[in-house]
Amino acid sequence: MRGVPVGTGKRLDNIGQRVATWLTSLLSSRDLQESKARLEEAQRVAHVGYWVWNLDTDRVTWSDETYRIYGLMPGKGPIDLATIHDMVHPEDRETVSRISEEAILGRARPDAEHRIVRPSGEVRTVHSQGDLKRDASGRPYQMFGTVQDITDRKRTEEVLQRTQLYLSEGQRLAHMGSWAFNAAGFEYWSSELFQVHGLDPSSKPPTVEGYLDLVHPEDREFMERAIQKMLADHRRFDFTKRIVRPDGKVRHVRCVGVPVIDGGNFQGFVGTGMDVTEQELLTHELRREQAYLAEAQSLTHVGSWAINFVTRQIFHLSDETLRLYGFDPSSREIAFERFYSATLPEDEPALRENFYGAIQARRDYDLEYRIRRTDGAIRSLRSLGHHNPSGEIGEYVGITMDITERKRAEEERERLRQLEADLAHINRVNMMGELAAALAHEIKQPITASITSANACLRWLAHDPPNLERAREAATRVEQDGNRAADVISRLQSFYKKGAPPEREMVDVNDVIQEMTVLLKNEAVRYAITIDLELESDLPDILADRVQLQQVFMNLMLNAIEAMKDTGGELRIGARLNPEGQLMISISDTGVGLPAENTERIFDAFHTTKPQGTGMGLAITRSIVESHGGRVWATPNQGSGATFHFTLPVEAEAHAISDRSHCIHHP
Numbered sequence: 001m002r003g004v005p006v007g008t009g010k011r012l013d014n015i016g017q018r019v020a021t022w023l024t025s026l027l028s029s030r031d032l033q034e035s036k037a038r039l040e041e042a043q044r045v046a047h048v049g050y051w052v053w054n055l056d057t058d059r060v061t062w063s064d065e066t067y068r069i070y071g072l073m074p075g076k077g078p079i080d081l082a083t084i085h086d087m088v089h090p091e092d093r094e095t096v097s098r099i100s101e102e103a104i105l106g107r108a109r110p111d112a113e114h115r116i117v118r119p120s121g122e123v124r125t126v127h128s129q130g131d132l133k134r135d136a137s138g139r140p141y142q143m144f145g146t147v148q149d150i151t152d153r154k155r156t157e158e159v160l161q162r163t164q165l166y167l168s169e170g171q172r173l174a175h176m177g178s179w180a181f182n183a184a185g186f187e188y189w190s191s192e193l194f195q196v197h198g199l200d201p202s203s204k205p206p207t208v209e210g211y212l213d214l215v216h217p218e219d220r221e222f223m224e225r226a227i228q229k230m231l232a233d234h235r236r237f238d239f240t241k242r243i244v245r246p247d248g249k250v251r252h253v254r255c256v257g258v259p260v261i262d263g264g265n266f267q268g269f270v271g272t273g274m275d276v277t278e279q280e281l282l283t284h285e286l287r288r289e290q291a292y293l294a295e296a297q298s299l300t301h302v303g304s305w306a307i308n309f310v311t312r313q314i315f316h317l318s319d320e321t322l323r324l325y326g327f328d329p330s331s332r333e334i335a336f337e338r339f340y341s342a343t344l345p346e347d348e349p350a351l352r353e354n355f356y357g358a359i360q361a362r363r364d365y366d367l368e369y370r371i372r373r374t375d376g377a378i379r380s381l382r383s384l385g386h387h388n389p390s391g392e393i394g395e396y397v398g399i400t401m402d403i404t405e406r407k408r409a410e411e412e413r414e415r416l417r418q419l420e421a422d423l424a425h426i427n428r429v430n431m432m433g434e435l436a437a438a439l440a441h442e443i444k445q446p447i448t449a450s451i452t453s454a455n456a457c458l459r460w461l462a463h464d465p466p467n468l469e470r471a472r473e474a475a476t477r478v479e480q481d482g483n484r485a486a487d488v489i490s491r492l493q494s495f496y497k498k499g500a501p502p503e504r505e506m507v508d509v510n511d512v513i514q515e516m517t518v519l520l521k522n523e524a525v526r527y528a529i530t531i532d533l534e535l536e537s538d539l540p541d542i543l544a545d546r547v548q549l550q551q552v553f554m555n556l557m558l559n560a561i562e563a564m565k566d567t568g569g570e571l572r573i574g575a576r577l578n579p580e581g582q583l584m585i586s587i588s589d590t591g592v593g594l595p596a597e598n599t600e601r602i603f604d605a606f607h608t609t610k611p612q613g614t615g616m617g618l619a620i621t622r623s624i625v626e627s628h629g630g631r632v633w634a635t636p637n638q639g640s641g642a643t644f645h646f647t648l649p650v651e652a653e654a655h656a657i658s659d660r661s662h663c664i665h666h667p
Contacts, residue, residue: 047065047069047148047149047150048065048146048147048148048149049062049063049064049065049066049067049068049069049146049147049148050062050063050066050144050145050146050147051063051066051128051130051144051145051146051147052142052143052144053081053130053142053143053144053145054078054141054142055104055140055141055142055143056141057078058080058081059078059079059080059081060078060079060080060081060084061077061078061079062078062079066147069116069124069126069147069148069149070084070087070116070118071118071119071120071122071124072119085097087116087117087118088114088115088116088117089114089115089116089117089123091115092114092115095112095114096112096114099111099112103130103132103143104132104140104143106132106140109129109130109131109132110128110129110130110131110132110143110145111128111129111130112127112128113125113126113127113128113150114126114128124149124151125149125150125151125154126147126148126149126150126151127147127148127150128145128146128147128148129145129146130143130144130145130146131143131144131145172192172195175192175195175196175274175275176192176196176272176273176274176275177189177190177191177192177193177194177195177196177272177273177274178190178192178193178270178271178272178273179193179205179270179271179272179273180268180269180270181257181268181269181270181271182267182268182269183231183268185205185207185208186205186206186207186208186211187205187268188205189205189206193273196251196253196273196274196275197214197243197245197253197273198245198246198247198249199246208227212224214243214244214245215241215242215243215244216241216242216243216244216250217244218242219241219242222241223241226239230257230269234259234261234266235259236256236257236258236259237255237256237257238254238255238256238257239254239255240252240253240254240255240276240280241253241255250277251275251277252275252276252277252279252280252281253273253274253275253276254273254274254276255271255272255273256271256272256274257269257270257271257272258270258271293318294318294319294320297318297319297320298319298320298323300401301320301324301401301402302320302399302400302401302402303317303318303319303320303321303322303323303324303399303400303401304316304318304320304321304397304398304399305317305318305321305397305398305399305400306395306396306397306398307336307395307396308392308394308395308396309336309355309356309359309394309395309396310359310392310393310394310395311394312335312336312337313336314334314336316397317334321400322334324373324379324381324400324402325338325339325342325371325373325374326373326374326375326377327374342371342372342373342374343369343370343371344369344370344371344372344378347369347370348369350369351367351369354367355367358385358387359387359393359394359396362387362389362393363387364384364385364386364387365383365384365385366382366383366384367382367383368380368381368382368383368403369381369383379402379404380402380403380404380406380407381400381401381402381403382400382401382403383398383399383400383401384398384399384400385397385398386398447481447485450477450478450481450482450485453474453475453477453478453481454474454478456470456474457471457474457475457478460474504543504544504545505543505544505545505546506541506542506543507541507542507543507544507546507549508539508541509539509541509542509549509575509583509585509648510535510539510575512546512549512550512553513533513535513553513573513575514533515550516550516553516554516557517531517533517573519554520554520557520558520561523558523561524561524571527561527564527565527568528568528569529561529564529565529568529569529570529571530569530570530571531571531572531573532570532571532572532573533572533573533574534572534573534574534575535573535574535575536575536576536577539575539576539577539583540577540583540650542583542628542648542649542650544628544648545624545628548624548627548628549624551620551621551624552621552624552625552646553587555618555620555621556587556621556644557571557573557587559589559618559644560587560588560589560591560644561589562591563589563591563592563593563641563642564589564590564591564641567590567591569589569590569591569640569641570589570590571587571588571589572586572587572588572589573585573586573587573588574586574588577650578647581650582630582647582648582649582650583647583648583649583650584645584647585645585646585647585648586643586644586645587643587644588637588641588642588643588644589641589642589643590637590639590640590641591640591641591642592640592641593636593637593640593641593642594634594635594636594642602618602634603618603619603621603622603632621646625646625647625648628648628649629648629649630646630647630648630649631646631647632644632645632646632647633645633646
């Protein structure tokens with residue numbers, strides 16, 4: 001080349017090479033720095049640092065991020081191994097030392113997860129991994145590794161583990177497991193779901209065929225259709241079926257599943273399986289009890305309900321309640337007004353006053369009224385309502401019962417009672433014929449004596465001067481004989497009185513016996529019959545109707561006289577307390593005795609052994625005694641004749657019977 005010294009090109013080439021080498025070195029240094037910077041940034045973002053342990057000097061070189069992980073300022077140079085050891089959590093130091101020793105001995109690569117305590121006192125969790133370097137002779141001289149701050153990850157894992165524990169425990173307590181299902185079958189079963197089905201939790205989820213084998217044979221066809229439908233429809237489902245576990249136990253399992261859709265594509269189902277055996281058994285038992293209750297209400301014509309009478313909101317109506325009013329039990333949406341408007345107009349004012357008065361006072365009520373059903377029939381109802389003091393005003397629960405037949409029975413009972421009273425009166429009047437002669441004699445005797453005494457009084461007054469002392473004595477005898485006749489007439493009037501309702505009072509039975517003995521004494525004497533009384537003294541008074549007791553004694557005493565009128569004999573009347581504490585009365589005769597057969601029939605109405613008898617005397621006697629809470633029966637005597645016995649309760653028991661009778665007839 002012209003103008004260029006020889007050798008110049010070669011020198012230029014050398015310069016160029018040096019420049020190129022320098023530029024390359026310069027570029028390489030920049031790349032290295034950039035790479036180092038990027039590495040440092042990557043370590044900072046990932047919380048991962050590196051370390052180099054010189055085994056000869058026991059000094060450790062850290063990256064900047066390693067300093068930050070340990071809570072120190074970067075760039076302080078190598079750190080003494082003892083300092084690092086002190087920063088390891090006291091509970092983890094022994095484990096870290098052991099792993100380091102085993103790594104140096106070449107037994108395992110260093111890999112440790114432990115806690116450190118920063119100078120600020122904060123505890124962090126780190127994961128350190130390393131590799132051992134050896135020289136040509138195999139001697140270890142250096143260990144290189146990384147350290148990562150995994151505190152946040154550990155906390156997240158702990159939260160997740162705790163959540164999984166809570167979920168697992170919740171599933172165990174609720175007997176509810178979870179599952180995942182796709183077109184290929186079950187891909188996941190929770191541990192509790194295995195337990196519910198009696199399977200080993202360590203095994204794989206069953207196939208569809210294996211699952212269907214667990215289903216109760218009676219429910220299997222239903223389950224097959226359900227699985228096909230859920231795969232075809234991709235819709236939420238909820239059903240309960242029975243399974244037969246491998247141990248033979250039958251359980252009820254409720255399955256709930258929802259579809260999983262990802263990007264508009266169906267992926268499968270996730271859901272739960274819950275053991276609801278106890279709930280199902282309780283439900284079946286409740287349904288059975290409800291069926292029994294409904295049947296009992298139907299048989300007794302008693303319906304139940306729960307209503308707020310202020311807001312007129314109906315919470316519950318049993319089928320029988322609807323039937324009582326003539327409504328179809330399948331009709332549930334019936335307004336309260338339709339029930340109330342069924343009340344008969346003549347009963348509504350009294351019902352309204354008592355009904356709403358009870359509601360305003362927040363007290364229970366017990367009311368009777370009549371309604372006209374939807375079919376036009378009139379029925380009598382009784383309604384009992386209970387108000388819960390802690391509930392809202394007007395909120396009641398109660399029952400309504402049909403008492404139509406009871407009302408009719410009460411009316412019939414009253415009619416029969418009146419008829420019985422009339423028959424009793426007729427029976428007493430019939431006995432009047434039998435007593436006529438004796439009564440005429442008993443009444444005539446004091447009247448005749450009164451006339452004689454009156455004539456004597458007049459004679460003594462006619463003397464001159466009048467003998468006043470003798471006249472006064474005669475007048476006194478007139479008064480005494482007149483009172484004796486009046487007493488006989490009064491007893492007859494009370495006995496034959498008709499129309500007054502029975503009145504019960506405290507009665508001395510011994511007095512009644514003595515009264516009837518005086519009344520029938522002449523009738524007994526007429527047929528040569530003696531009357532003997534064997535009455536215990538201090539007998540307690542009883543609660544009774546005096547006139548009805550007189551009729552009982554007259555019936556039985558006249559029967560005894562009738563049995564002995566052809567032969568004469570002895571009439572014994574006894575009164576005492578029996579071991580049960582009741583008053584025991586016995587009337588015994590020495591007459592013809594009881595019929596040989598069907599002795600008990602003598603107390604039946606219209607059954608008589610007398611040619612002219614009505615057959616009502618003993619029937620009325622039994623009715624009166626039983627209405628007083630006693631009983632009557634007859635027994636033959638060992639010799640001749642028969643004894644009629646009857647019992648009467650004493651005062652306390654009689655009061656109780658009277659109260660019960662009052663409750664029955666006056667609800």
